[in-house]
Every structure is written in C-alpha cells, then in structure tokens.
Amino acid sequence: MADGLKAPQQRPAHIIVKDLTMAFGTFVLMHDLNFTVHRGDIFAIMGGSGCGKSTLLRHLIGLLEPAQGEIFYGDFNFTSADPEQREQMLRRIGVLYQRGALWSSMTLAENVALPLSQFTDLKPAQIREVARFKLSLVGLAGFEDYYPSDISGGMQKRAGLARAMALDPEILFFDEPSAGLDPISSRLLDELILELRESLGATIVIVTHELPSIFAIADNSIFLDAEKRTMTAHGDPKDLLAHSTNSTVRRFLTRGQEGETTRQFDG
Amino acid sequence: MTTGNFSVWSESDTLLTVALRGDWQLRGHLPSPEAVIVEISTKPPAKLKFVAEELGKWDSGLLIFLKPIVDTCRNHQVEIELAKLPPGLSRLVQLSEAVPEREGARAIKRPEPSFLERIGRRAIAVATSFKRFSAFLGSLTLAFIKLASGKARFRKVDLFQVVQETGANALGIVSLISFLVGVILAFMGAVQLQQFGAAIYVADLVAIGMARDMGAMMTAIIMSGRTGAAFAARLGTMRITEEIDALTTMGISPLEFLVLPRLMALVLMMPILCLYSDLMGMLGGAAVGFTMLGIPLPLYYRETAAALTLTQIFGGVFKATVYGVLIAISGCFRGFQCGGSASAVGDAATQAVVTSIVLVVVACGMFAVIFKILGI
Ligand SMILES: Nc1ncnc2c1ncn2[C@@H]1O[C@H](COP(=O)(O)OP(=O)(O)OP(=O)(O)O)[C@@H](O)[C@H]1O
Ligand SMILES: [Mg+2]
Numbered sequence: 001m002a003d004g005l006k007a008p009q010q011r012p013a014h015i016i017v018k019d020l021t022m023a024f025g026t027f028v029l030m031h032d033l034n035f036t037v038h039r040g041d042i043f044a045i046m047g048g049s050g051c052g053k054s055t056l057l058r059h060l061i062g063l064l065e066p067a068q069g070e071i072f073y074g075d076f077n078f079t080s081a082d083p084e085q086r087e088q089m090l091r092r093i094g095v096l097y098q099r100g101a102l103w104s105s106m107t108l109a110e111n112v113a114l115p116l117s118q119f120t121d122l123k124p125a126q127i128r129e130v131a132r133f134k135l136s137l138v139g140l141a142g143f144e145d146y147y148p149s150d151i152s153g154g155m156q157k158r159a160g161l162a163r164a165m166a167l168d169p170e171i172l173f174f175d176e177p178s179a180g181l182d183p184i185s186s187r188l189l190d191e192l193i194l195e196l197r198e199s200l201g202a203t204i205v206i207v208t209h210e211l212p213s214i215f216a217i218a219d220n221s222i223f224l225d226a227e228k229r230t231m232t233a234h235g236d237p238k239d240l241l242a243h244s245t246n247s248t249v250r251r252f253l254t255r256g257q258e259g260e261t262t263r264q265f266d267g
Numbered sequence: 268m269t270t271g272n273f274s275v276w277s278e279s280d281t282l283l284t285v286a287l288r289g290d291w292q293l294r295g296h297l298p299s300p301e302a303v304i305v306e307i308s309t310k311p312p313a314k315l316k317f318v319a320e321e322l323g324k325w326d327s328g329l330l331i332f333l334k335p336i337v338d339t340c341r342n343h344q345v346e347i348e349l350a351k352l353p354p355g356l357s358r359l360v361q362l363s364e365a366v367p368e369r370e371g372a373r374a375i376k377r378p379e380p381s382f383l384e385r386i387g388r389r390a391i392a393v394a395t396s397f398k399r400f401s402a403f404l405g406s407l408t409l410a411f412i413k414l415a416s417g418k419a420r421f422r423k424v425d426l427f428q429v430v431q432e433t434g435a436n437a438l439g440i441v442s443l444i445s446f447l448v449g450v451i452l453a454f455m456g457a458v459q460l461q462q463f464g465a466a467i468y469v470a471d472l473v474a475i476g477m478a479r480d481m482g483a484m485m486t487a488i489i490m491s492g493r494t495g496a497a498f499a500a501r502l503g504t505m506r507i508t509e510e511i512d513a514l515t516t517m518g519i520s521p522l523e524f525l526v527l528p529r530l531m532a533l534v535l536m537m538p539i540l541c542l543y544s545d546l547m548g549m550l551g552g553a554a555v556g557f558t559m560l561g562i563p564l565p566l567y568y569r570e571t572a573a574a575l576t577l578t579q580i581f582g583g584v585f586k587a588t589v590y591g592v593l594i595a596i597s598g599c600f601r602g603f604q605c606g607g608s609a610s611a612v613g614d615a616a617t618q619a620v621v622t623s624i625v626l627v628v629v630a631c632g633m634f635a636v637i638f639k640i641l642g643i
Contacts, residue, residue, distance in 0.1 A: 061516050091518045101509035105425070115517050118420050163513075 011038040013074070014171065014203045015060065020069035022055055029055055032230050033069070035222050037205060042197060042217050044237060045207045046252060047224030053207040054098055056224070057173055060205070061095055062086055073171075091119060094164035098175040098207075100156035102148040108135060108159045109144035115166045134162040137192065139185070154180045161189075165196070172196065174206045178213060186210065190217050211255065215241070223249050269323065270296045271332075275303055281313035283345075285336070288321040291329035300332050304339045311343040319352050330359055337364070396604075403600050407530075410522045419523045426528040433494045434536035438543070440489055445477075445544035448485050449551025452476050457560055466560045470570035473552030478579045480586070482545035484631060486537060487590035491623040495598035498529055499619035502602025503612040511603075521603075530595040537591030538584045545583065582643055586634055590627045597622035 015037040022029045029052045037043045045053050058064045060071060062078065070079040073089055081089070102111050112131040116122060122130070132144055138158035148156055157180055164172055177193075178186035190213050196202050208214060214221065214237050221240070223233035225248055233240050233249045241253045250258045269289035278284050285303055307315065315336075337360060340347050349357035380388065413419040456472040502525060505511050514521045549571060556562040601619040605611050 058512075063512050063515065087518045090516050093516065095513065095516045097509045097513060099509060101513040103510050103513070104505075104508070105428075114422075114519075118517075118519055 011040050013037070013072075014039040014041070015205070016072040017060075018070045018072070020056075020059065020071065021067045022052060022059055022064070023067035028067070028229060030224060030229055030231075031068075033222075033224075035231065035234055037203060037220065039203055040197060040201055041203055041205075041220050042193065043203070043205045044214050044218035044221035045205065045224065046209070046214065046221055046237070048226050048252070049209075051224045051226035053224060054175055057095075057175055057205070057207060061090065061093060061173060091167065092170045094167065094169035094172045096157070096160045096164045096172070096174045096177055098179075100148070100153075100160040102156055102159055102163065104148050107145050107147055108140065108151075108162075111148070111159065112163050112166050115163070119167060130166070131162075134165055135159065137165070138162045139188070154182070154185065157181065158185075158189075161192075168200055169202065170200075171203045171205070174204065174208075176207055176209070178208065178210050186213065189213075193217055211253065223252065225249075271323075271325075271329070272298060273303075275306055277312065278316075282316060283307065283312040283314070284316045284318060286318045286321075287329070288323075290323040291325040291332065293326055293328040295328070297328050297332060300336050303336050307336070307339050307343060307345060311345055314346045314348060315340055316348045317352050319356075322353070325353070325356065329356065330363070333360055334363060399604065400600060403603065404596070406520075406522050407526060407596070410520065410527055413523060414527055419527055420519050421524045421528050425524075426531060429528050429532035430536060432497070433490070433532050434539065437489065437493060437536075437540060440493065441486060441540055441544050442547050444485055444489055445482065445547035446551040446554075448481055449473055449477060449548030450555055451551075452481065452548070453552040453555035454559075457555065461560070466556075467562060467566070467570055469552060469556050469560060470562070470567050471574035474549055474571040474574045475579060477545045477548035477552075478575055478583050480583065480631070482548060483541045483583045483587035483590060484627070485548075486540045486544045486587055487594065487627045488624060490533070490537065490540070490591070491594050491620050491627065494533065495594045495619045495623040496616040498595065498598030499602040499605070499615040500612050502599055503605030503615040506603065506605045507607055507609075507612065526595075526599045529599055530592065533591035533595040534588055537587040541584050541587035542580075545580070578643055582638060586631070589630060589634075593626040593630060594623040597626060 013036045017033055017035050020033040021031040022033075033056070045056060047053050055064065059066055066079060070077060072078060076085075076089060078086065078089060102108070103114070106114065109128065109131045112134050113127045116127045116130055117124075120127075132141070135141060135144060138161050140155060140158055140162065143151060143155070143159075148159070151159070157177065161174070161177060164174070174193075178189050181189060193204055193206070194217055197204055206218065218237050220235065221233075221237045222231045223240070223246075224230075225232040227248070232246050233244055237253065240249060244250055244253070271287070271289045271291035273285055273287050275283065275285050283306065291297065317333075333356075337347060339345075349360060352360075410419060452473045453469050456469045457466060460466050460468050460472075502511070505525070511521045511525070514524055553564060553567050553571075556567045557564055598619045601615045601622065605615040
C-alpha cells in the first residue's frame with residue numbers, strides 16, 4: 001500500500017464528521033462531534049461505558065439519522081444521499097457488531113458466504129473456498145458448518161469479523177472486537193487488524209476499551225466524554241497520553257491512576 | 268439477640284448523639300430513621316455523633332438506616348463523626364458517598380403525565396404507528412416489484428423452509444380443528460333440520476358453510492396464532508440481536524430477504540390448507556350424519572357433491588389467500604417494529620396475533636358484503 005508509509009495527515013480524508021449531534025428524541029447524547037478519519041487509518045473511538053460509542057458507529061453506517069450535522073465518505077455526502085446511493089456505499093463497508101449479530105439460521109460458512117453470493121459472480125465452490133479462508137483468518141478453520149448458537153461468544157465475535165471482511169471492504173467498523181477474547185487471541189486480533197490495513201489498505205474504525213490494543217495499533221482517536229456530552233480529545237492516543245491535559249482523558253488512558261483521584265466509574 | 272434500636276439525645280446545643288444498639292440486619296426488624304431526620308432538619312446541630320458500643324451484628328440493613336441521615340446532614344451542613352462506628356461500616360458509608368449520582372441520568376424520569384397528556388401521547392403513537400405501517404406497505408410493494416423483475420435478494424432455502432413450517436407442519440392442527448368445526452356445524456344444523464325431517468340437508472349446510480367461509484376462516488385463525496406470532500417473534504429477535512441491522516449494512520434489504528419469503532410461503536400455503544380444511548370439515552359433518560342421523564355415506568356424499576359449486580370453493584380459496592397476506596404482513600410488521608428487550612418480543616408476538624385476527628375478521632365482513640353485491 002503506497003499510502004501506508006505517509007504520515008496520517010498526508011493521506012486523503014476518508015470519513016469526515018461535521019458538527020454531528022446524536023439524540024434520542026429530546027435527549028441529546030453527544031453534540032458537536034467533528035473529526036476526520038484518513039485513508040488507511042486505524043482510528044479508535046474511546047470513552048466510558050454507555051457514553052455513546054456504539055451509537056456513533058450506528059450513525060456512521062446510517063442505521064441512525066443525525067439530529068444535526070453531516071457525515072461524508074470522501075466527497076460523498078452520506079447524510080443527504082438517497083437510499084440507493086447509500087446502499088452502494090455500504091457495500092464497500094464491513095461492520096462487526098458489538099454482539100456479533102451473526103444470522104442465527106445460517107452456518108458460519110453461510111454467514112460469510114451470503115454477501116459473496118449476493119454481490120459477486122463467483123461460483124458456489126469458489127464462494128465456499130473464500131468463506132473457508134476468511135474463517136481461517138480469524139482462527140475458525142474447521143467450524144464452517146457450525147451454527148452461531150453452537151459456538152462460544154468470543155468465537156461468534158471472530159466469525160462476525162470474518163463476515164465483515166467477506167467482500168474485502170475499504171472501510172471496516174469494529175465494535176469492541178476484542179471484548180470476550182482471551183489476552184492471546186486479542187493480541188492476534190490486533191495483528192490481524194494491522195495486517196488487514198497493510199494488505200487491503202483498509203481504513204479501520206474501532207470502538208474499544210482495551211488500552212494495550214489502543215496504544216499498539218491506533219494511529220488516531222477521539223475520546224467521548226459522557227459528562228460533557230461531546231468529544232474532549234482527538235489525536236494519536238500515544239500523544240494524548242504524553243501531552244493531554246484533560247483529566248478525564250488522562251484517567252481513561254492511565255486506567256484511573258492519573259488525573260482526578262476521586263473514585264468514579266466511567267459512565 | 269436483641270433487635271436493632273436506637274436513641275437520640277442532644278448532649279449540648281451543638282452536638283447531637285445517636286446511639287445504635289442490637290442487631291441491624293436486612294432479615295430482621297429495621298427501625299425507621301425518620302425521628303433522627305426530623306430532629307436534624309428542625310434544629311440542625313453543628314455536629315452529629317454516632318455511638319455504637321452496644322451494636323451487635325450488622326449488614327447493609329444498617330447502611331439503609333444511616334444513608335438518609337448522612338444525606339440530611341450534608342444538606343444542612345452538619346458535621347458527622349463516624350469514628351465510633353465499626354471501621355467496615357464507616358468505610359461503606361464513605362464509599363456510597365464517593366460516587367456522585369450521574370447527572371442527567373435521573374432527569375429522564377418524568378412526572379406522571381396528566382390524563383390529557385396521556386390521551387395526546389396515545390394519539391401521537393397511533394398516528395406514528397399508522398405512518399410506519401404505510402411506509403412498511405410502501406417498501407413491501409417496491410420489494411414486490413423487484414421480485415417481479417427477478418432482482419429481489421432472498422435465499423430459496425429460506426422460502427422452502429418457511430413453506431414447510433407454515434404448510435406441512437400445520438396439517439395436524441388444521442385437521443383437528445376443521446374436523447371439529449364440521450362436527451359442530453352438523454350438530455347445530457341437525458337439531459333444527461331433524462324437526463322437519465330434513466336431516467339430509469345437514470350435508471348441504473356443512474359443505475357450503477365450510478367451502479364459503481368456515482374453512483378459510485378457521486385456517487386463518489390457526490395460522491394467525493401459529494405462524495403470525497412465529498414471524499413476529501423471529502423477526503423481533505433478529506432485530507434485537509442486530510441481525511436485521513447486519514443485513515441492512517450489507518446492502519441486503521431485510522424486507523426482501525426476510526419478509527418476501529414469508530409472504531410468498533403463506534400465499535402459497537393458505538389456499539392449499541383451506542381446501543384441506545374444507546375437506547376435513549365435510550368429513551366431520553359426514554361422521555355426525557352417519558353415526559347420529561343414520562344417513563348412509565354414499566347418500567351423504569351425493570348430497571354434498573350436489574350442493575357444492577366451484578364458485579363457492581374458489582370464493583373460499585380466494586378469501587384464504589387474502590387472509591394469508593394479512594397474516595404475513597401483520598406478523599412481519601410487528602416483528603420489525605419490535606423494541607429492544609426480551610419482553611418486547613413477547614409483546615410483538617401478541618400484537619401480531621391480535622392485529623391479524625382483527626384484520627381477518629374485518630376482511631371477512633367486507634367479503635360478505637362484496638360477495639353479496641356481486642351475487643356470488
Ligand atoms: N434506542 C435508544 N433509545 C434511547 N436511548 C438509547 C437508545 N440506544 C442507546 N441509548 C442510550 O445511549 C447511550 C449510549 O449507548 P451506546 O450503546 O452507544 O453506549 P456505548 O458507548 O457503546 O457503551 P458500551 O461501551 O457499554 O457498549 C446509553 O446511555 C443508552 O441509554
Ligand atoms: Mg457499545
């Protein structure tokens with residue numbers, strides 16, 4: 001990937017969020033979100049539990065409509081686009097949901113194969129081959145014919161990852177990919193994510209609480225503050241750790257060992 | 268073991284003392300802190316002291332007693348001395364203070380709405396529900412156009428599976444109910460007709476009754492309870508587990524993928540089930556005619572064959588097809604509208620059954636009028 005060597009800011013913008021306000025009815029969850037994800041970024045959305053990270057993700061993929069503001073993919077205005085254009089755009093996006101969201105009436109292989117059979121002209125045998133390959137990437141070789149209810153939560157998460165990658169999307173959204181994985185699997189997952197960026201040139205947006213993984217792979221991030229109801233930090237998490245003066249951000253990045261000392265749950 | 272009790276006294280103008288005695292446990296009797304709170308609020312001392320020399324066993328029960336007192340003290344700027352309490356207890360009190368209540372979290376709880384407000388909210392809810400239903404019908408029509416042009420995305424396997432679930436698997440219950448309905452019709456007719464010595468006309472009554480209305484109606488009611496509810500529960504669960512969202516973001520319309528096969532399956536199966544139900548009902552009638560009225564079976568058969576016309580049979584089958592559409596649409600719509608919890612799935616299933624039975628009965632009434640006008 002040619003862009004991979006450049007510093008993030010030199011790569012073209014891929015996702016641009018302008019003045020986004022998210023609300024449920026009259027209840028404003030977050031307001032004035034402004035950030036840019038560059039092509040090839042691994043972008044972390046951080047924040048305490050319940051602050052609205054998954055909700056932000058659902059806005060980015062059009063499952064929820066912004067109360068205010070706009071979302072752009074490159075030059076494409078996603079917010080004002082009509083459903084057909086959106087559908088075109090969504091085909092270039094892969095999503096891993098927080099709870100996996102595998103289709104429960106299909107085997108793992110069928111889950112991965114469905115988008116392939118709908119959107120490509122591959123033959124059934126080829127599709128099966130691709131599905132097997134994607135599943136083996138996430139360490140599920142041999143589980144092709146299992147149903148989602150027959151495997152563990154962590155395995156469902158990984159199968160969801162395989163499905164999100166089925167069409168080799170340009171942008172991948174992961175909602176807490178490593179939640180429910182053991183430390184080793186979660187390290188392997190980090191490596192897989194880096195690998196995906198290198199090999200496919202994909203832009204990857206991750207919602208995560210895992211500090212080691214944030215510092216290991218993310219090269220840009222935002223922090224959502226549940227109390228201020230907006231983002232309070234934007235930048236490389238390593239820089240934020242070194243330079244941020246915001247006490248909530250510091251407390252998050254240092255597991256509560258720095259910043260205000262009052263005992264407080266995030267969220 | 269003594270039950271928990273306490274006493275309050277003012278040692279001086281500025282110092283109030285609360286002495287705790289006995290056992291304070293969730294399972295035992297817990298005194299109310301009201302007396303102390305009143306004391307503090309009416310004449311706030313500078314300092315409140317707890318003594319616990321005779322305190323026995325204690326658990327969270329004591330904390331429940333202390334917390335409101337401590338809160339009142341905070342509100343009236345009364346200094347509290349916890350030092351005399353057992354160390355574990357004073358730490359727990361401090362901990363419960365340490366995490367302030369999340370601002371805004373409670374603001375969502377609104378006061379009980381007034382009667383007028385409730386009516387207004389209900390009306391708005393009905394209006395939005397109607398709007399959503401119209402939108403659902405609209406998108407469904409578009410999906411059908413796509414189906415007609417061969418571009419709809421769904422899996423044939425799913426269609427076959429729903430056909431099996433709604434069709435073949437329902438035969439048992441349809442047989443039983445329809446046979447019994449035939450028996451009931453025959454009984455009711457027989458009581459009257461026997462008085463005129465016209466018992467043979469029971470065959471006409473059962474045949475026409477089943478073919479025109481009862482066959483379609485009974486199948487529809489069975490399918491509402493069996494299939495409509497299943498559709499709603501299935502789609503509702505898929506909504507909760509984000510499976511529907513996953514389809515949407517894949518660029519696969521859930522309407523095409525999930526609703527079309529279900530609708531088609533019911534449209535295919537309802538006419539067949541209806542015919543089958545007609546047949547079973549007539550068998551029920553024949554059983555009564557043979558055993559109770561002593562009508563020989565060949566005679567009963569001939570009478571039935573003479574009474575039935577193709578128009579009647581097709582009329583019933585047509586009605587059944589329309590009922591099938593209504594059941595599938597209400598089941599799928601309720602499933603799609605499902606909220607985010609397990610109880611919402613139950614509600615969706617209930618609503619699906621209620622909606623489809625109401626729609627079926629209303630349609631049945633409309634058919635009666637229309638068929639009358641058309642002279643069928
Ligand atoms: N459909 C909804 N209607 C009303 N409020 C909602 C809805 N969905 C989510 N919320 C509220 O939005 C807030 C954020 O939820 P969200 O799932 O985005 O949190 P999160 O940051 O992903 O948390 P976690 O890290 O625990 O997954 C929650 O407080 C929740 O109460
Ligand atoms: Mg979340």
